[in-house]
Amino acid sequence: MSPGFRVFAVALLSAGSALAQTVPSSGAPSMADARALMTQGKLDDALGELNSLAAQQPRLAGVERLRGIVLYEKNQLQEAQDSFAQAVERDPTDLESMQMRGVALYRLGRPAEAIPLLEKAHTSGPVENADPRYVLALCYITTKRYDDARHALAAQYGFAPDSAAAWLVTARMLFRQEHTADAAAAARKAVQIDERIPLAHRLLGEIALAGGDTAGALSEFAQEIKVNPLDGETYDRMGDAHLRSGEYGEAQQALDRAVLLEPNATGPYILLGKTLLAEHDAVTAAMYLERAVKMDPSNAMGHMLLGRALSESGRKAEAAREFQALQKLQAAPAASNP
Numbered sequence: 001m002s003p004g005f006r007v008f009a010v011a012l013l014s015a016g017s018a019l020a021q022t023v024p025s026s027g028a029p030s031m032a033d034a035r036a037l038m039t040q041g042k043l044d045d046a047l048g049e050l051n052s053l054a055a056q057q058p059r060l061a062g063v064e065r066l067r068g069i070v071l072y073e074k075n076q077l078q079e080a081q082d083s084f085a086q087a088v089e090r091d092p093t094d095l096e097s098m099q100m101r102g103v104a105l106y107r108l109g110r111p112a113e114a115i116p117l118l119e120k121a122h123t124s125g126p127v128e129n130a131d132p133r134y135v136l137a138l139c140y141i142t143t144k145r146y147d148d149a150r151h152a153l154a155a156q157y158g159f160a161p162d163s164a165a166a167w168l169v170t171a172r173m174l175f176r177q178e179h180t181a182d183a184a185a186a187a188r189k190a191v192q193i194d195e196r197i198p199l200a201h202r203l204l205g206e207i208a209l210a211g212g213d214t215a216g217a218l219s220e221f222a223q224e225i226k227v228n229p230l231d232g233e234t235y236d237r238m239g240d241a242h243l244r245s246g247e248y249g250e251a252q253q254a255l256d257r258a259v260l261l262e263p264n265a266t267g268p269y270i271l272l273g274k275t276l277l278a279e280h281d282a283v284t285a286a287m288y289l290e291r292a293v294k295m296d297p298s299n300a301m302g303h304m305l306l307g308r309a310l311s312e313s314g315r316k317a318e319a320a321r322e323f324q325a326l327q328k329l330q331a332a333p334a335a336s337n338p
Helices: 004-023 029-038 043-054 064-074 077-090 095-107 111-123 133-142 146-157 162-174 182-194 200-210 216-229 231-246 248-261 266-278 284-294 302-314 318-336
Strands: none
Touching: 029 043, 029 064, 043 064, 064 077, 064 095, 064 133, 077 095, 095 111, 095 133, 111 133, 133 146, 146 162, 162 182, 162 200, 182 200, 200 216, 200 231, 216 231, 216 248, 231 266, 248 266, 266 284, 266 302, 266 318, 284 302, 302 318
16 A cells, blocks of 8 residues: 555554553453554454444444554555545535545556545545545546646645646646646646746656756756756766766766765766776776665665676675675565565
């Protein structure tokens, strides 16, 4: 489950979780026991308690909402949205359940059904602990209602809906959702409104680079640096573009600047290592790649390139160690998903 969506469910428990952990079990099913089991991660046991409570008459208020949250956490999305639907049917003012049903429907691939629920949850009053506008914006994007998405994102961030910032945040969301052409159009609209808005040209450069247009990407990154000269990630992306073009000297210059501005980011070190390997300077490449692997031992690319650099430097035993680490990393997903 995406961490971004998990927060919706977890937040709804925050008000009662601490109390629930201190309530001793009486042996009979109770909402307090169910909440305590949930906070302990015992979702199946919590669901058993809630199923028993749901079978009782009259049914306690809030049972279906809590059942929905447990089912959502278990990734049983269809059953979760059914429980949230029952909760709203019993209490039409239950905005949290209405919102969570909308989130579940979005994750089920039914954004058009989610939209009216999320809109109503937002417009009917404040929803404690969670804001539906982010998921609502995703629903609008999926259904190609881009202006509505921009308005929802602007409201979330406190931007004017037709401002350059609103267009740019929409462009970033569109690019993340792989609506590349629309993302580029929105980013250009942001620049049209404010030609000095930071990060717009960087995004346009990333879009160009993703499409294989390295010359266009370099042009956009150069324009970004004019308005935003201390952004390390722009130099990182510029270095990547130069490297792809075989312009190793220019790549190294840009990546050196990225390292100075972002000393704790692994990306520039890995790209520097790759650049120096291309220039047949394995000794210096190993220095940068050792730093990258030390910062992020789970980076497979770092281990692979470091193994190459060490091997080319004559450090065969150390190279073998890096290739073994790479094999372990590559085997890990297969071991966890038989």
